[in-house]
Amino acid sequence: MERYIIKGGTPLMGEVEISGAKNAALGILAAAIMTDETVTIENLPDVKDINVLIDAIEGIGATVNRVNRHCVKINGSTITSVHADNEYIKKIRASYYLLGALLGKFNKAEVTLPGGCNIGSRPIDQHIKGFTMLGADVKIEYGMIIAEAEKLHGAHIFFDMVSVGATINVMLAASLAEGNTIIENAAKEPHIVDVANMLNSMGANIKGAGTDVIRIRGVKKLHGTEYSVIPDQIEAGTFMFAAAATRGDILVKNVIPKHLEALTAKLYEVGCSVEEYDDSVRVIGNPVQKCSQVKTLPYPGFPTDMQPQITVVFALAQGTSTVTESIFENRFKYVDELTKMGAKIRVKSDVAVIEGVTGLTGANVNALDLRAGAALVLAGLCAEGYTTIEDIHYIQRGYENFDEKLRKLGAMIQIVYDDREEQKFKLQVV
C-alpha cells in the first residue's frame, strides 16, 4: 500500500505555489453543467476529489475535455441522465452539488448519498430543506437522494445552521428557479463567493455572497464562461503552519492574504513572524513558540479544516493550549496518532487540551481523514527519526503533489509502496 515515509527534523525553507481551491472547484464544476454552452474552468487542483467529480460529470453524459491537468472544458448539452451513482462518487462529499445543479437545470436529480471524510455525522437536512422550499419533492430511497419538481420557484430560506454545502447547493438550484430566493444565515466562506462569482459570470443574478444574506434572482438560462478558481486557503494554511511547526521560513505564493487572516492572527499569537504581500505570505517560525487557544467557527472564524494542523503547532509550543472544535463532533480522532509521536493531548468532548512538548518522535501512524493526514505529515516533519503514514489516499483527496511541494522546501518525504522502498529511502537520507 502507498504510504509516506518521512525523516523529520529539517526546518522547511523556500517558496511554495498554492493550487486552486478544492472546495470552490467542486461547486464550480457542478455549476458548469447548468448551461448547454461550453464552460472553461482554469486553476483546478489536480486532486482525487476533483477528478472523481469530473468523471461523474462525464458519467451523466456531459462532454468533458481535459485541456491539461488544471484546465477542463465542460459542455452540459449532451447530458443524458440525471442519475449520478457509481462506486467513486459515493466516496466524495461534493457529489451532492450535482443535486442542486441537475435540479436547477432539469427539475430532477438522483444522486447517491454523499460520502466524504469521516469527521462526524454529516447530515444533509439543510440541503433538503432548501430544495423543498424551492418547490422540490425530496426523498431518500435505495441509498439515493431523489429530488424532483414540476417547477422550481424562489423562496425565503432561513438555514438552521451555517452550512457551506447547503448554501452552495441552494445557490445552484435557485439560479434557475422562477422568481427571487433569499438565503438567510448563509455561509460566508471564500468558496461561496467564488461559486457565486462563477454563476454570475454564466448569467446568474446572485448578490450578497460573502455575507449572511444571499439574494438570488432566478434567470431562464445560463450561458458559457471562462473562469479561474481562487487559490486554496486551506492548502496555503497548511504550508504556513508547516513553517511554524518546523521553525522554518516559507513564502507561500499565489494566495489571497485576506482569506488567511484567522490563520495569520494565530501565527502572530504563537510568536511567528508573518509578512503579507499582494498575493503571497511569508511565515517565519520562532525557535520558542507560545501556547494559545483556538475555537473553530464558520468563516471568518478559524476554519475547522485547519484544526488538526494548529494542534501540531500547539503540541510543540511552550505551555498549555486548547483547541475547541465547534463544527464537526468527531474531528479529534487523529489525536491518538499524535500521542504515539509523543504529543501530550487530552480530549474531553469538543475540547483538546495540549501540553506543549519540546520534541516529537517518529512513529507508524494512520491518516484518518484529509486534514488529520496533513497534520500528521507536519508532525512527521518535526519529529526525530522516521514516521510512516498509512492511508495517504485521504491526503491525496485534497493536496496536489503534497510530497513534491514539501521536498522542494527541503523536507525528506517520499511515497513508498513496500518495506523495501522504505529501507531504500532510509539508506538514502541518513
Ligand code: EPZ
Ligand atoms: C464543507 O463541508 C467542506 N467540504 C469541508 O471540507 C469543511 O470542513 C466544511 O464545509 C466546513 O467548513 C466541501 O466543501 C466539499 P457544512 P460541508 O455543511 O459542506 C452541519 C475538507 O477537509 N450540517 O458547512 O459538508 C454539519 O454536520 C472538508 O476539505 C447539518 O447539520 O460542511 C456540520 O456540523 C472536510 N445539516 C456543520 O453543519 C446539513 O444539512 C457545517 O457543515 C448540513 C450541515
